[in-house]
Amino acid sequence: MADPATYRPAPGSIPESPGVYRFHDPAGRVIYVGKAKSLRQRLNSYFADFAGLHPRTQTMLTTAASVDWTVVNTEVEALQLEYSWIKEFDPRFNVKYRDDKSYPFLAVTMADEFPRVQVLRGAKRKGTRYFGPYSHAWAIRETVDLLLRVFPVRTCSTGVFKRAGQVGRPCLLGYIDKCSAPCVGRVTPEEHRALAEDFCDFMAGNTGRFIKRLERQMREAAAVEEYERAARLRDDVQALQRALEKQTVVLGDDTDCDVVALAEDPLEAAVQVFYVRGGRIRGQRGWVVDKVEDATPGELVEHFLLQMYGEAAIPREILVPALPPELDAVIELLSEGRGARVDLRVPQRGDKKSLMETVERNAKESLAQHKLRRASDLTTRSRALQEIADALDLDQAPLRVECYDVSHIQGSNVVASMVVFEDGLARKSEYRRFSVRSDEGDVASIYEVICRRFRRYLEERVATGELDGGPEAGEEIGAVPPGQRSGQEDGPEDGAEIGADIGAENGPGAGRAAGAGTPIDPETGRPRKFAYPPNLVVVDGGPAQAAAAQRALDELGIDDVAVCGLAKRLEEVWLPGDDQPVILPRTSEGLYLLQRVRDEAHRFAITYHRAKRSRSLKESALDEVPGLGPARRQALLRHFGSVKRLREASAEEIRAVPGIGPATADAIVAALRGESPSPAGQGS
Incomplete structure (x- = not known):
C-alpha cells in the first residue's frame, strides 16, 4: 500500500491550465483518469486532506504509485481526451456504467x-x-x-x-x-x-400512413362487394392499432427525446433512460455505477452522457435531472456527434416533468434491487477469497488468481490455457492460451507453461527498469528457441463471448492494460502482456502438477506468488511439498470459487484444443501425397488460403506454386479428390 506523499508532485510543478490527469499503479497500469479546469487545483485536492476524501478515493490513492497529466487548450478538448483515455485504458477506479440487466x-x-x-x-x-x-x-x-x-x-x-x-x-x-x-x-x-x-x-x-392506406383499401374492397378481403383488411387495421396501444403515448407526436433520471446513495448510483420516439415510449434501459468520488448529480450526468452517447445514436433533445458543470462543452460535443443541435435541459413543468418523475421512480427501484443483489455478491466473493487465504495460509486475500490447464488427446495437439479472475470475477480480456512444445505429459507441460508465462513477466520487469536483469537460469528455463516464439502465446479469447463481456464488464478497450502484449510506455502507461503478476497460481491437477509449477517459479527466482493444485477426483487442494491435501468443506465458498476458476480454465483449454485439432485434421489430407514435405504443404496453404480452395484448384493452378512440379500437382489433385493420378507431366 503506497503512501500518496511519496509520489505527490513537487509544489509549483503542476500547471494551472485545463487538462487530463492519470494515476498509475506500481505495474504502470492506468487506474484512474480525470479532467480539470485547473490541473493544479484539482490534483492538490487529492493530497491536501487525505482523511476527508471519499473512502474509494482513498483506496485509489493508496493503490496508485504515480500521477501524470496532459495540458489541453479548452474544456472541450479535455472532455474528448478524458473519454478517449477511459475507452483505451479501462481504468478500474473510473465511473463505469454497467447494465443492470440485459435488454433485448x-x-x-x-x-x-x-x-x-x-x-x-x-x-x-x-x-x-x-x-x-x-x-x-x-x-x-x-x-x-x-x-x-x-x-x-x-x-x-x-x-x-x-x-x-x-x-x-x-x-x-x-x-x-x-x-x-x-x-x-x-x-x-x-x-x-x-x-x-x-x-x-x-x-x-x-404509423399514420399505413393505417390510412389499409382503411382506404378496406372501403374500396367493400364498395366492390369483396367482403372477405375487406374483413381481412379490417383485421389488419385492428392488429396495427393493438400494436400501437402497447406503446404508451406520453408526449406530442413530433417529440423525440431521451429522459435520463438518477437515484444514488454515498457509494452507488442507478441511471434509468426512457427512449421516447414520436411521442411514444419505445423502450427503457438501466445502468448502475460505483461512485469513486463525491460526485454531484451534474457530474454523474456528464460522465453518463459521454459514455452513453460516445457511440450510440443521439436524439435532438435529452432531458436530465441536473445539468453537467461543463454544460456548453458537453452540448458542443453531443451536437458535433449528431451533426445538428442537441438540446440538454431539466424539465420544469408539464408532461415532461411528470415523465421525469416516472423515470426517477424506476431508477430508485433499480438501485434498491441492485443493492440486494450486490450485497449478496460482494459478501459471497469476499468470504470466498478470505477462505482461500486462510486455507492456504496466505498473507492476504488473493485478489488476482491465475489458473492453468492442459488439454490434448493422447499427446497430440497439446495446448494450455491461462484464465484470470480478479476480485472473484472472470477477467476474460486477460485470458491467454499456449501451444505447448513439450510431449512428455501434463506435468512437463505445466512446467513449460509456467516458465514461459513468468519468464515473460521477468523480461518485462527488466524492460521497465524494475529489475537489473533476468535470473541466472533465465536462458535455460523455458527458453524459447529463436524464431519459435511467434504464435506460441495467443491473445485473449475471441468471438461473441468475449465481446458481450468486454462491453458489459470491462468496457471499451479492455485487455490493453496488463494484457495487450505491448511494452510499458511511461507516456501511455500500458504494461506488456504478462506484466501484472497474480497473487495465486492454481493448476488443474494434484501434487505432481503443483510441484512442477512451484519448481518453475523457484528456478526463476519468484517467491511472492503462491501455488496450489486442485484435483478433480475428490476436489482436494494440494500445496507443493505437502504429503496431505488441504480439505475445504463441500459447502465452502472458497472451494466453489476455485472450482469455477478451474472449470473455466478447462473450458478455455478444450475450446482451443478443438480448434487446433480441427485445423490439423484439415491439413492431414496432404500428408498422404508422396514427396510433399512440410515446407511445400505450408506454401500451398499460404497460396490458396485453405484446403477447400486447394481441393477446387486445377493441376495447372497448383503448378503455379513455387516448388510444385507437374507430377506432384497431379498427385495432390488425386489425393484431395480421390482420383487416380494422371501420368506425370500431363496434368489432370
Missing part, C-alpha cells in the same frame, strides 16, 4: 438479401436496424406477431430458410400468411425488401 432489441437485418426480423441482445451489428431496447423479449414477440399480419417479413433462421428452399415448401408461418415465403419464391427479393422497409417505417413511428 427488435432487429431487422437489412444487410441480408432477404431481411429477417428477430430479437437480439448484446453488441450491435453493422447493417442491422434496431428498435428498442425493450424491457421484456415477450413484449417484442407480441408486437411482431401482430405486425406480421400486415408486414409478412421473414423471421426464420438461416438454416430453416435454406431447408425450406431446398424442399420447396414454406414453414407454418408461410401457410398462415404471416410470412411472404421468399424462401420458395412467392415474392421477389425487391418485394420482400419493400415489406421490411415498411416494417421499419412503422416501428420508427411513421
